[in-house]
Amino acid sequence: MNLFNLHNSLESYLVVAALLFGLGIYGLLNRRTLIGLLISSELLLSGASLNFMAFSRFLAPDPTTGQIFTLFIMGIAAAEAAIALSIIIAVYRNYQSIDTEDVAELQG
Amino acid sequence: MMELLEMEPLRLLIFLGGLIAFAALNAAYLVWLERKVAAHIQCRIGPKEVGPFGLLQPLVDGIKLMSKQLLVPNGVDPYLFKVAPLLVLVPAVMSFVVIPFGENLAARNIDLGLLMIFAFASVNVLGLLLGGWGSGNKYAVISAARAVSQNVAYEIPMLITVISLVMVTHTMNLNEIVKQQEGMFWNWYIFRLTASPLMPVAFLIFFICSLAETNRAPFDLGEAESELIAGYHTEYSGMGFGVFFMGEYANMVIGASLATVLFLGGWQSPFGIGSGWWWFLLKVYALIFCVMWVRWTYPRTTLWGLLNLSWKVLIPISLFNLLLTGATIKVVSYLFGA
């Protein structure tokens, strides 16, 4: 496989997407602050979007589908970020911390 | 397949080099111009002793800034501190790529040029924010927060205004938009009252928003000297500060170019003959002169005043303009249309 022709193959995008997804999972499991978790989840979403885009470019008969999916993901992600941040700030006001360990009042 | 690379890589490089040189030279001489304009508004002379009319002043300042010690103070985040000025400058230079200086004088003629510029402009904000935060200085943090809330608030009326314009032009290709304004100056979109009766107001809104977006007075809250020392670049010395400055002036040029392209006919001559890049530069510099003129006339607004202006005046008017534009298009196409 030619190293300089990677951008024309579906697999390379899928691998990058998988790596992004993996990084997101790793971050979600490993991070200790709410903001860190949020950042990781954004990575996760990007991985998914990239997959959609790649499939729609290479495989789908209608190339708009994937793009529209990605657009919706963006919209949702933006909404999610806004909500998550207001939650984080509310949590910070009440606990003086955004560390997941400290915010454990609801733990069973 | 890639449109981008259908031409030789060489041309790309030349354009890139040219753009960077243009941005740097522009920044340098805009500073000179600003100092001269300010001086004459205040009945002074301004830089004069260094070179004829002080023309070598920017050069000398550049030499000095470059030879100045680069301080990375204690308590800053060294990576963010160093990256932030670049985050301001690079997107600004990248935005130049799509600006049509003349009919065939755009580095890239991209269909989504308008969107590209806004995309790059949004990165600029991040640069300010990280620069302010990375400095670890309270003034810088406050200033960065201000700059961002202001940018976010003014992006809305600006985008709404641009959307109403795009409804008229049917394209986001800047070159196309300029071509649509061919002929005498009443074909410029600012005077195209048949497209929307509020076009001059839309231009005014766009101008105000671009002032706010580029953090220029009277919206220079981020650098409010009497409140926040030097704002987000308080801790920057030497070229770090210089790069911030270059980015700021490059942004100013982009704002003015965009206003020229969208409303003032780009490189089109106002009389239908003799169009070319000279007209473009003339209009851009005239707008930049206005920006400076405004800066040296008004006091600074407060954060609340600024947000009030955006939410209570600019957004309602631009929304109304959007509606009106849509209605006008419908009515016109109904009356004379297909």
Place this chain on the structure above:
Amino acid sequence: MGKENLQSAIVQFAALDQLLALGRANSLWPMTFGLACCAIEMMAAGASRFDLARFGAEVFRPSPRQCDVMIVAGTISKKMAPAVQTLYDQMPEPKWVIAMGNCAISGGPFVFEGQYGIVEGADKLFPVDVFIPGCPPRPEALIEGILELEEKITGTRRWPRVEAG
């Protein structure tokens, strides 16, 4: 004096050095920093009548990080001395200091036997390059001081000397 704490470059290019000196001499950005009466004359020197801008020295930067020259304009009290010292330390090299007015030179009229409140001269705190006497000096004297500093940096004087009279 201010150059003493500059490290000398390993390789010296005479022409380049001269260019740098020219650059620095003609772009002296002072700090927005006034202590007392002389600060008003400093402002007056920047104002329309005298226009410090002609020499490229009107860019008063509020942050010490972006300044080249500190104009100590006024009395340094003992309480203020640490702050002034900090400001000096915060300025990046190369930097210069102008002591403007008698208070900054030697404590001026506030020196008397048994005085407890002021520092008797800015040169007690850090090296001073140019002294401008007067109480307060006229704006012309400040301009003269800037020119004097330029002469000190480049080694030559480009401007005519004005005989008082």
Place this chain on the structure above:
Amino acid sequence: MSSLFTAEGLAGLLFLFIVAVTLIGGIIATNSVRLPRAVSGLAMCLIGVAGLYYFLNSPFLAAMEMLIYVGAVCVTIVFAIMLADPGAEKRSGRQTALSGVLSFGVAGILVWGLVLLATSTMWPAVPVKVNDGSVTAIGHALLTTYSMVFELISVVLLLAIIGALVLARIGRDKA
């Protein structure tokens, strides 16, 4: 390899660069202890993703990615960091090492599986495209096929704004 200096080769090189930017950004975003750096890593990664979208024939999405993610989401996150000012992430010794290894293992297995799936599957041949996937096509699709979703997402956004306001307000009153 001789094709490096042609347009195609350059594009390939650019692609590799963008992939590198994306992945390095991702690694910074997940591993940096200081949150502002993590956000700048995220921004870097998202700029890379935007570049990938450009390679996927969708400059529109690339611009939107920059505008929404870099310009809005990242900025919001930095804002949150400023407001909450958490400092460096705390990590307690034993748990960190263990959780690091564990989560790396889990993520590694996932990636391995996905990569295996991606490379071993025989993807069907490219079918005939019904349109060119341009902005016009997206616009048409949005206002016809997906109009319901389009409306719904605007409702979601509105709710999100209201929710965010309410949440932030409540926290403020309590303090």
Place this chain on the structure above:
Amino acid sequence: MNEPDCNPNQETFVINLGPQHPATHGVLRVKLTMDGEYIVHAEPVLGYIHRMHEKMGENRTWAQFLPNTARLDYLGALSYNHGYVQVVERAAGIEVPERAEYIRVITVELNRIASHLLWYGAFVLDLGGFTPLLYAFDDREHVLDLLESVTGARLTFCYFRFGGVYNDIDEPFITGTRAFIKRLRSRLPDYHNLVTKNIIMIKRLKEVGPISAEMCRRYGATGPVLRGSGVCYDVRKNEPYSVYPELDFDIPVYSECDSMARYMVRMDEIDQCLRIIEQALDKLPDGPVMAEKAPKIIKPPVGDYYGAVEAARGTFGIRVVSDGTNTPYRMKLRSPTFSNLSLFGEASRGMLLADALALMGSLDLVIPEIDR
């Protein structure tokens, strides 16, 4: 000043405004406890330019203290000269010739104009407008030229003497002053159009920084700050001194209590100063400018003396205690800005940083006078 309610849940932080800060006009330091952009608590920290004036007064002869008065408030130096000279004259029983008193009034009012012009510029500079500062400086240079031609100095005048003034004014000064009055009158409308009527300015000053008359009384605020709160108090009218009773002028009073009111008071005062100077020039009598019987060495009889004048920033009071020797036994200066600044802590509570700086600018601070 009481400490802020220390609520651990409040995300406050402390920033230091000064001692070197563009907005503090010198070396004032204000410790601000901020909640975001809002000020929770402000505490001015003084003493950064304490120059031992009162102590020096006790170490010097009566005449040798004269140059110090000019360095208290360097923007309105002549008023301070006037206050000191007046109280010593009263103590020593020296009669001042009328011409000298008229000259004093003319120069003091010119100095007041210079001071207000500089304040105008600096105030607008605090609000971010640079150009008005330089217009004001341009006019101020004319005042300084006039004053320099009489007193020999531009800023720290030492012109008044016990029993009169140092030297007489001449014809070029009088014509120059008349020309200046005409010039300033023609330029004041520009000032108003450029700044006073500007919507940004109005938005920033109207209803910002309210200081009630009651608060003024509590802190002893005087001058334009007090008159901007609706209290008509001016030493020149209420406890007339010098030749002010013979001149016809108004005391501008605004009762809005906000920064705009204080701004307007000062701008109107410039007008009134012009009126006073015009009248004084018309009425200027002939005669000596120095009392003939003024002793060379002043030794006021034992006693306690107080005198006050209306300086550009408010009431400047000076109390001297004489033990009959040629040095004062005790000298106490009551500087107006000290009281005016004291209320900043209370008045700025809960304000935005930018508004607080507008408030601070409207107080017209000169720091060496606060610290003395």
Place this chain on the structure above:
Amino acid sequence: MSGYFCELYSGTKSLFVGLGITFRYMLKPVVTLQYPHESLPMSARFRGHIELIGDEETGAPKCVVCGMCQKGCPSNCISLAGEKPEGGKGKVLTSYILDFTKCSLCGQCVESCKFGAIRFSKDYNLAGPRKEAYIFDLLKRLEEKGR
């Protein structure tokens, strides 16, 4: 609602008026005095540091070393010395040192001099790299001037 539009109108108008004023000033001639190239004559009463007045015929200082200036000076910047020459009457000035760096230009010395021996100079633009340069030996300056 009408208030909103009124404010919008008057506000916008005030902004344009402001622009008009600055534009007008921009077209006015500059007021700058280009200092090293041109300079103002100092007014007759300008107070620089003090200097001795020489006798018009002999050039010797008029000072009789009474010491009043020294006594009157608030900041002790003047120190002078004289000696009685053999056979002459009155003292002759041998040194007159002025520490200008402490002077506050109050004019007490000039005022207290009954013999008109000192006056203010017109040196308004002193600046230099050494502070010792401002401790003047006025006698020497007078001699140099006489030459």
